[in-house]
Amino acid sequence: MSNPMLEVRNLRTEFGSEAGRVTVINDVSFSLERGKILGLVGESGSGKSVTGFSIMGLIDPPGEVTGGEILFNGQDLRQLPEHQMRSLRGNRIAMIFQDPAMTLNPVLRIDTQMIETILAHETVSKSVARDRARDALGMVGIPSPEERLHAYPHQFSGGMRQRVAIAIALLHSPDLLIADEPTTALDVTIQAQILAVVQRLARERGTGLIWITHDLSVVAGLADHVAVMYAGRIVEYGDVGTVINRPRHPYTNGLIGSLPSNNQRGTRLRQIAGSTPAIAQLPQGCAFHPRCTQASDACLIMPPQTEYDGRRLRCFHPVTNGKAT
Amino acid sequence: MTPRVEIRHVTKRFNRKSGLVERLAERAGLKTPNPVVHALDDVSLSVNNGEVVGIVGESGCGKSTLGRVVAGIIEPSEGDVLYHGKTWQDMSPQQAGHARLAVQMIFQDPSSSLNPRHRVDEIVGAAALRHDKTTRPDLQAYVAEQMRRAGLDPVMSRRFPHQFSGGQRQRIGIARALAVQPDMLICDESVASLDVSIQAQILNLFLDLRRELNLTYMFISHDLAVVEHISDRVAVMYLGRIVEEAAVADLFAHPAHPYTRALLQEIPRLDTTRRQYSAISGEIPSPLAPPSGCHFHPRCPFAMPRCAIERPKLREIGSAHRAACHLND
Structure with missing residues (x-):
């Protein structure tokens, strides 16, 4: 097997705050091959977005990536000087956000923004760039792309704006696309359209995709692999079918069990007790143990990540057959 | 039996009033x-x-407007809302006041629906005190009971x-609503x-509250899985109209409207890993210029010439x- 396109090893990102240094992501490792989709799932504050920003090299002070390696095509992005990182960003690695307004400049026409993006990394004539921009819009399913090039961002609907953002991210056919909750604000039918687009892109162009979301159901339908994050760490990581159909971490198991579709209509949902801990005051050991039904004294020590039943797991008391041991 | 709430041919139009120069x-x-x-x-x-009763639909379908009309926050342009068989016009001012209080709303964003400068006991207790649901000496115990609930x-x-x-914070919003002893809650994207x-x-x-207090709910959400779980009956809305309504089991097992079918197909489901997405085409049209005839016809795979007219x-x-x-004809 060839080397993976992206390999993240023991990544650690810290933020300085009044209360001292806070470790927001800790010992995060995963890898991604060309044309594959990794779903990075977690609730608010789990560190899933910070993981995305860390790979992009977009952590600003008081935040800092303080440990680990980000191997992109064999090269450690953390060792790259800023000007080299800059030439990769938007070119080989691209990112799309929940709010496409973060990507689009409201006072510039779409064609201006797209041509600028192309010329930032390549020396081609303006008309060539324009044709490429038009093709990119067509590819993400924007009707009559030639005319739409003249439009301003506010003239698009939310779903269309997200498509434009995706089209811009894809202008240079990046090897890696990081998508941070890109369909969360969209309606169901529009979300399905966007998912159809990215799925096709990954398959046809070999783009590796990291899909950051809180929605396990979206990941189930879209991704090849899934990493579940809790309080800054990956607690369960493996093939999507393996993890979703046979969750072994009590947190993953609890999340899946609490979805309405997994409960009998009208009955009380199985719920995870308590709420997500503040990242500055994490419980000792496994951060999930105060909410976990299976916790024991052993959980006061952070469980190491181990191979277990075809996935990587961070738990002393894995769930078996839907019931925790 | 008289329904708790009956909405009869309600139409709500929003328009910006023209100024004098504009009118000229x-x-x-x-x-x-x-x-x-x-x-x-x-x-x-x-x-x-x-x-x-669950109300589902995508942005701009009018589900929130419907909730607000029933809660009495906005007036319908046409049509009537009957509470236990009576409109507000049929009731004495005092009765109307009680009827309004009996329908409470839970909003989507608890941080923008709670006054950041008020403490929880003020938020929960103010309306109850104002409407004589409790007295000042008993207030603390009363608020505590609502919070516990x-x-x-x-x-x-x-x-x-x-x-x-x-x-x-969402629980604070719920405690505040419960404090005035409603028998109906309108939950607008509350989760x-x-x-x-x-x-x-x-x-x-x-x-739990439904069981304990025998509450009636109008549960508004874009999330089909949530609505399916909690509702007895579901109405599906599209661009200001109800396109389908049925008992929950019936609707999810035998959806009759092409839009409902499309919606059900598009929900991401846990049990279908690595599925192929094949979305229904087209955008949700602007409610400013809805399509003629059936609003769904431009996106409908089964549209006939008649659908654009009638x-x-x-x-x-x-x-x-x-x-x-x-x-279905």
């Missing part, structure tokens, strides 16, 4: 009149005592909203902004199952 310009033909949004277009629906520890009653997590694990806790709270009636197609589609 319109009259001189120099300016087109301000556009009118048809947020609700001839909507009829009833909610029985103790029932949970909503799953909050009363020791936190002197805190401010920002000192709570999102899920707890949409919560994390999955917290969403389950709040849904359970709604189910508005399909919402009519009975099975027992307690209504749909608005020409295909």
